[in-house]
Amino acid sequence: MNTKRLSAQLEKALSAQMNVEDLQSHVYLSYGIWASDEGYEGISNFLFRHAQEERNHAIKFMQYILNRGGKPKIESLPAPGKDPKNLTDCFNLVFKHEVDNTEKIYALVDMAFEEKDWATWNFLQWFVKEQIEEETLAMDLIDKLKIAGGDQASDESLFNLDKTLGSMPDEAELARNATAENP
Template sequence: MLKPEIANLLNKQVNAEFYASNIYLQLSAWCEDHGLEGSAQFFRGHSLEERTHMDKIFDYMAECSAPVTLEAIPAPPNSFDNLMDVINAAYQHELKVTAMIHDIANAAFDIKDYTTFNFIEWFIAEQHEEEVLFGKILSKAEMLGFTGQPGQQLHIMDNYLRFIKE
């Protein structure tokens, strides 16, 4: 049985992962609307991945007999000036999710809930991978001199995102 403070944090994370899935789906839609099929594919894949994360936490809570409460999910941002704004929005969101995961790990460790701590370690590693991934994307953009404007660099970035393997 999970302690209430851990169950509360995990429940918030279930909802945060659902929101993250919606963010990435919206980013994918923005890319589709702007003819960036490679970027749309990349963000669509991330949307599905976030939904998988939600399911993983949901299942853990169910195994621990902790009730899950799904909350209203706010609409994600949908207006961006260019692909660089989209990429930066995704990166900033990943940093926020990392902080939330660390909060769960810290709380679990503090109250000696080592089962939850062990469970959340997978997410810590996953968030590290996400931050590394977006760091590489931002480095590629910098290397190309890509600021989001139309042109050859936009085409290169769109194709680069299409072929990123996670």
């Protein structure tokens, strides 16, 4: 009896996204290594924690595919790319990676909708919400660096930013959680 509950096309696409999430983890690791090498231990720690979160996303995709009777396929990953030029470049690259990932998630949602695979569509809603958080978090990084003075920030401002990001929670506040008492 065939117990597979995913189309071949959706199984392949979900598997590809699992590999994208794994690549994202490597990208954040590489940025964390760069930040550590530049002396930004707090930012490095933040990026390393985020790398683990991305790895966890890959595992969610893997487990979902397995739970639906499919078999995820691990692909070789390209190298993460060049080191950022500076913190502005690093944070802009983080934002770009998140926007690109959001577009990939939306394409999966569209595919699940077209196939009327409501279980997969429902599973992907968690990632839609997660990408709102991820993009918000990346925008917050960019804003915090701008407030500190951007590439012309003083050593003291960069020290404080590094310290703040090192202890900052990894999850951004979501608009859906906002109230008049908690904007």
